[in-house]
Amino acid sequence: MYGLKEDWSLDDPAREFVLDDYEGGTARWCSGCGDHGVLTAVQRLCRDEQLPPEKTVTVSGIGCSSRFPHYMKTYGFHGLHGRALPVACGVRARRPDLHIFVATGDGDCCAIGTAHWIHAVRYNMKMVVMLLDNNIYGLTKMQTSPTTKRGATSNTHPDGSMLDALNPLTVTLGITNASFVAQTVDWNPAHVYATLRAAHRHPGLAFVRILQRCPHFVPKLWDELTNDPNKVLLLDHPDGIPVDPAVARAYKNHQRHDPHDLGAAFQVARREDVVPIGLLYHNPDAQRYDEFSAAGHALQPEARLKAIDAAIDRFLI
Ligand SMILES: Cc1ncc(C[n+]2csc(CCOP(=O)(O)OP(=O)(O)O)c2C)c(N)n1
Numbered sequence: 250m251y252g253l254k255e256d257w258s259l260d261d262p263a264r265e266f267v268l269d270d271y272e273g274g275t276a277r278w279c280s281g282c283g284d285h286g287v288l289t290a291v292q293r294l295c296r297d298e299q300l301p302p303e304k305t306v307t308v309s310g311i312g313c314s315s316r317f318p319h320y321m322k323t324y325g326f327h328g329l330h331g332r333a334l335p336v337a338c339g340v341r342a343r344r345p346d347l348h349i350f351v352a353t354g355d356g357d358c359c360a361i362g363t364a365h366w367i368h369a370v371r372y373n374m375k376m377v378v379m380l381l382d383n384n385i386y387g388l389t390k391m392q393t394s395p396t397t398k399r400g401a402t403s404n405t406h407p408d409g410s411m412l413d414a415l416n417p418l419t420v421t422l423g424i425t426n427a428s429f430v431a432q433t434v435d436w437n438p439a440h441v442y443a444t445l446r447a448a449h450r451h452p453g454l455a456f457v458r459i460l461q462r463c464p465h466f467v468p469k470l471w472d473e474l475t476n477d478p479n480k481v482l483l484l485d486h487p488d489g490i491p492v493d494p495a496v497a498r499a500y501k502n503h504q505r506h507d508p509h510d511l512g513a514a515f516q517v518a519r520r521e522d523v524v525p526i527g528l529l530y531h532n533p534d535a536q537r538y539d540e541f542s543a544a545g546h547a548l549q550p551e552a553r554l555k556a557i558d559a560a561i562d563r564f565l566i
């Protein structure tokens with residue numbers, strides 16, 4: 250009857266999340282910045298996987314890319330420069346129920362944050378780590394970063410960077426207990442999405458390097474790859490990143506690569522004639538520190554206090 254509520258059940262109706270549930274503030278990145286597409290991919294992934302926004306957290310350090318948490322309508326932590334990963338590990342250690350996405354830049358992760366990068370990969374706690382690599386410090390207006398190519402000019406190296414660039418893929422593959430190492434390019438949304446989806450489904454730390462455009466400071470950075478798709482080597486394997494037919498058509502240069510083969514992953518990561526995209530390495534069985542740090546989570550407050558007292562008493566002299 251009109252005006253009378255018939256269903257007095259107090260249970261919440263099943264919720265269905267839509268994109269709007271994940272869209273935070275309007276992104277202030279430059280137009281054409283590759284970060285926009287990655288943000289859209291994460292929001293779509295959250296919607297498709299129906300991740301409750303209150304159970305999702307985006308963690309970052311400092312940089313243009315690290316503004317990511319502001320643009321997600323989930324929990325977020327915009328941390329200190331280089332410190333996204335220890336914050337994310339802390340979140341994972343106490344709240345194993347949350348879905349964690351980390352946004353970090355090539356300066357944030359591969360310069361000031363290097364020690365945390367190494368140890369977080371070894372700890373292998375479940376999270377998706379997105380290295381938004383534009384080969385430059387963007388936020389501070391164009392200084393050389395560890396991934397800047399030799400010869401590329403910047404405000405700190407006006408005559409060109411002198412050293413060969415650090416390769417984030419080989420570094421990560423070399424870290425004990427690395428369990429998921431992938432690469433994608435921001436200008437191919439289908440491949441970014443498929444890579445992040447595989448990363449999200451991985452039980453440990455999934456490291457995804459995303460080659461990212463910065464049209465403001467390094468507008469020609471990826472021209473070679475965007476003008477000649479044959480410079481991109483699409484890694485292909487039933488256990489790799491599932492490849493959309495449109496992606497396979499765009500990148501005709503394919504290579505069968507078994508992501509369980511660490512030696513082959515190094516070889517492909519080191520290639521300089523082409524840029525590999527896809528899953529370089531995957532070991533879903535690697536040890537995960539979050540399984541150890543979860544000990545005692547289920548204890549009631551009283552039992553927890555007792556356990557803490559007992560642990561402290563061990564140091565009595
Ligand atoms: C301790 C500390 N040192 C230096 C800075 C200055 N700083 C801010 S962002 C940044 C580099 C950011 O580069 P990147 O991580 O590549 O991010 P992008 O802006 O390119 O996305 C630096 C050096 C800072 N904020 N804090």
Ligand SMILES: [Mg+2]
Pocket residue numbers: 312354355356381382383384385386387394
């Ligand atoms: Mg950068």
